[in-house]
Amino acid sequence: MNSYPFGSQVPKSFPAYPRSEFDLESGTAIKRTRKPKNSTFHPFRMIRSFGNRLHHFLKIHPLMGLLLVLSLVVTLFMVFSLFGTPYGVQSGYVKAEMGFDDYPFAKLHNLVMVAGHSVYTSSSCGKIEKEDSWFLESYQKNPGQAATFVAHIHEGIEIVAQDDSALLLFSGGETRRDAGPRSEAQSYWAVADTKGWFGKEESVKWRALTEEHARDSFENLLFSVCRFRELTGTYPQNITVVGYDFKEKRFAHLHRSAIGFPESRFFYAGTPATSNAKAAALKGEELVRTQFQRDPYGCKGSLYNKKLKRDPFHRSIPYPNGCPEIEGLFKYCGPTPYPGELPWS
Template identity: 30%
Template structure:
């Protein structure tokens, strides 16, 4: 099982407007990921996110979960210095070697896809199940856009999908007075459905502003040792429009494959 935390920098003065005041929420995300890892002997926890604020810090979003300087006591090494948020009176049940970082992603689709590749580079195989820990207002975006786009769940059409054995979302929102949750939910879902792979002008320009360089894909593919069909997905440009990846059923984690064939 792979648990993936969608990265956000947790250094409070450097947050985007909608992230201000969310430090306790990000800590809750970390705890939820650690709980999922502790409950699965075969699990890997991936903190995902690239260095999207290079003008302010070279620290990646993924690394910020482990070594970020959030303004909390004993937080220079957030998860480790807090005993992985396990019972402080007992030894931690968390194996630190099962917590890794993905440092390329610049948006939620890339968080998902690049974490699948990071799992592959660390384990030598692809995960059979994926759990994403993120804001609850992004749940529909993952279930109806990102999961279907990479073949973890069926393509949705007009009917929303629910979590299944292959992919699920743990959603934890900040208090409603901190973020405009409903408008963020609607906006993200609209953009996700219009541009499944984030390659059209609006979303690709956001990636560029966050430091994404398309040439990075070659390094990502090489470092992961991924299959040829997965490499094609990483480079998929939407075809002649907002088209599904044509070889989606060949992907090694495709939901229609028998678990025994993984």
Template identity: 35%
Template sequence: MSLPHLYSDLHGKLMDRGVWASLRARLAARSRVTNLGVVMLTVALVFSMILNMRHTTRIVKVPIQPSTGVECPERFGNVRTLLPVLPGHGKVKLTHLVIVAGHAVWKGNPALSVTDDNNWYLEDYQRGGSVQTFVKHIETGIGIAANDSSSLLVFSGGQTRDQAWLSEAESYFRLALQLSPTLPRWPQTALAATAPKSAFQPLFDDGAQSARPAASSGTAAPLMGQSTEDGGPNLAHLRMTTENFALDSFQNLMFSIARFREYTNTYPEKVTVVGYKFKEKRFRDLHARALRWPMHKPTSDGSSRFNYVGIDDANRVNPIERDNAYEQFRQDLYGCHHRLLEKRRRRNVARRLPPYASTANEISGLIDWCPADNSALQGLYPYSLPWDPRVNTGMGRGALLVMEQNGGYILQEEVLPDGKKIIT
């Protein structure tokens, strides 16, 4: 068949039904394709797709190292260089986290009693006796931390009141400075190398000590007291700090552990929580389990890794009798659905997000973990945590069990020259 030269010839060919019938017959005819042909067509198709994706997708590469080409030795290492040397570095090891969970914000008005409801930003149900319990929580936490030189006292509570810029934790810290002259301090031997100034003194001078009201009398003295060379109290000499982002009891525990890591560069070996007695079951059965905290593994000195000190309201008009949030947390261990989520949103009046995904990056996955709704224990965080036995020792649970059964020794297999095997 010759090719058409004129438009009329081309038009005639296109309109010829015989030509189209012949073409359809050729396309519909049976054909045999070999395996090699199939492979070659497949390779050509894949290669074509790769080329198309390469030319149509714009990939923006962000440099992960300085322009000098020297890679950072540690992730977030540059951030941590902003921290000063810990006062007890190399001399006092902090291993015990003491948490005082916040519940309200103290206004700090010296003209009013510490236990006066008008000196606090309170919810309606907290009026009529709760502030006396808050003060007891603070005093109890101070006493525990002051008697244990390996402890760090953390007041935990976010900026939950739209009437105040202070967080619950910051207001508790301020009140602690006035409530007790025996605050937890770094030993002088630990301060010698990093802080030559005199040790921190309570915020009351000698003349005011006799007149300084205790928490029972309920009146706070003004912030006068001893000062350092630069004119202010040296708070760095205290083993006390704040955690300013927690919005509920679960975050009180998790964020305080993260704050301990942020402050000390390590994770605690044991935790003591001071709070309401009726919340103890929630902390033990739900919060500690959600964090997979080793509740039943004692520390090296034989003490418990998790302790709870509960103090309920004694003189409230309408005492709180039960834990209304227990069932909610039982179905939603991480508090990221429905009512618990809405409660966090309602309390987060300052629209703040915690920094711990960076400053305690080993548990960043745990901080953001949110399993399916109503998953309960089936939604437990499944990945490694810094306090897991495998992480701490490099051994699995089976090896640890064998070691415990054999007096702390690992069984080893030895092959004798004659081929016999013995266990040592």
């Protein structure tokens, strides 16, 4: 029998496991599991530690710290420049890029514009053709004046009813302080609706809308062209203006020329003024035409001041946001036609 001195080497059948326990039954070693260190996450300690290290770094390398700060500022500026607006747009155009199919009236190609002349103020829609149902200027207070407004509305509806590709726009802003914040355009649309669209509701109502910012006849035309672009995604192939017959020269020659629209694609549908006001209307129209001949864009002098008075509620004009291709035309002010390129020229 071999004897082994006490405390000498361990028998070969029982290998030494200095950091384990031995299972006598299985003959295997049992490893002891170390207790993990405290793994609790301490964000404030981490932030404090990072801050201390950063402070120490900046004391040693102040120039490097300045460069890091400048880089951070530049990065933030670039991020906000790209994503600071709802659509990341540029050049003042606030609408998102839209595809042709995204426009609600993309299949319509011709514009029919009815120029507004007054605001309907009556609470009773049954008095549409009564002068006291409209807010009238002193020169408009003539018997039968209200009926001429209704005639314009009717004429516009009839023209659109005969053209399946036409969009009808009633144009005119909130031009009368005492009439309240009601636009001429909304007044005309409401009258058309009350009249049942003169029997053409099914074919016309769905494509009859408003342009509610124009303050004079030139803006009736220009703003309606921009509004057409907002709704269809394109500019009109043909334009028809509905108004008083004595204003045809103003629209068909002066205003059309000012926006450079082709004469062959521009039409005017005129209805007569009241017989007792015709002489005064013709005299006044001659004066206005002379003013527009000198100032085709109504951007200075008496025409400009008149527009300011026709904006009693200081409405912000959204154009040319909806028609960026003619932004230059909106900004132009001169005695000669706009020299830049236009989508329809």
